[in-house]
Amino acid sequence: MDLPNPMQLHKSLCIIIGSTLLISGSAWALLYRAKHTRRSGNSDDRISFIAQTGPEKNVLPTSVLAEILDLSYDQATSFSAFSPKKAVKKLLEFPLIQSAEVKLIKPNTVHIDYAVRSPVLTLGEYLNIGVDQNGHLFPIEPYLTSKNLxxxxxxxxxxxxxxQHQIDMRLITKLMSELSATELKRIDLTDLHAKSAGRRQIVVIAGQHTLRLSPKNYQKEIINYFKLCEKMKNTHDNSDKVIDFRIDGMAFIDSGERK
Structure with missing residues (x-):
């Protein structure tokens, strides 16, 4: 199959993403084989195909992988001179790709086995940026989805x-674990390190409730939140509430507009 014209990778927030498990049904040809043009050099030593495998099927188009590896139809690449080690390095520079292995399969195929990052959060200060469980940042669309994150x-x-940034996920992971039983919508760390002790807080939106938690005692306060939820079940009040747990042993409930 002839390779389509190579697409330009955007080096911006729209950098594309992907991963695959089963070898794509038909490997995409990388070299242009025009019937009516003369071939020069040793055509048997040219890379002609890419085969891809990974945990998900064909998330990244093979044409994108070809572009990452600088393989194109208009400039033939020598099969014998191709370096799998350098190819792995290029693939890992692509933000979405988490791991990669590259092998050469005679006579003319490059086999890429790779896995992509899975978003557990979106980064609120930016559009289309995901965060994985280890704090790595990468663009999400068009190949992954940010739905319900x-x-x-x-x-x-x-x-x-x-x-190139990696977010410290220790606190975030604990918060997500403690609140796994809720419809977690947002974790706001804006005032985590505020100069004034009275302003320091973690703000969490869980379902209809906005929780204001203290950085030091948030685990105890989350336990108190679940106890409060049990008591509020009998009220049948599903309105938005802001609940401040930062004073030990107390919960201030504001049923006004969520902030």
Whole structure:
């Protein structure tokens, strides 16, 4: 199958993403084989195909993998001179790709086995940016979905280049675990390190409730929240509420507009 014209990879927030498990049904040809043009050099030593495998099927088009590896129809690449080690390095520079292995299969095929990152959060300060369980950042669409993912608010922008940052997930992972029984929508760390002790807080949106938690005692306060939820079940009140647990042993409930 002839390779379609190579697409330009955008080096911006729309950098494309992907991963695959079963070898794609038909490997895409990488070299242009025009019937009426003369071939020069040793055509038997040219890379002609890419085969891809991975945990998901064909998330990244093979044409994108070809572009990452600088393989194209208009400039033939020598099969014998191709370096799988350098190819792996290029693939891992692509923000979405988590791991990769590259092998050469005679006579002219490059086999790529790779896995992509899975988003557990979206980054609220940016559009189309996902965060995986290890804090790595990567663009989500068009190949992954951000549907129903909680939003993480850091309270500040990150210095470029964005995708070289890795977020410390220790606190975030604990919060997500403690609140796994809720409809977690947002974790806001804007005031986590506020200069004034009275302003320091973690703000969490879980279902209809906005929780204001103290950075030091949030685990105990989340336990108190679940106890409060049991008591509120009998009220049949499903309105939005802001609940402040930052004073030990107390819960201030505001049924006004969510902030």
């Amino acid at each position: 909680p939003e993480l608010i850091l309270g500040h922008h990150l210095d470029p280049p964005l995708f």
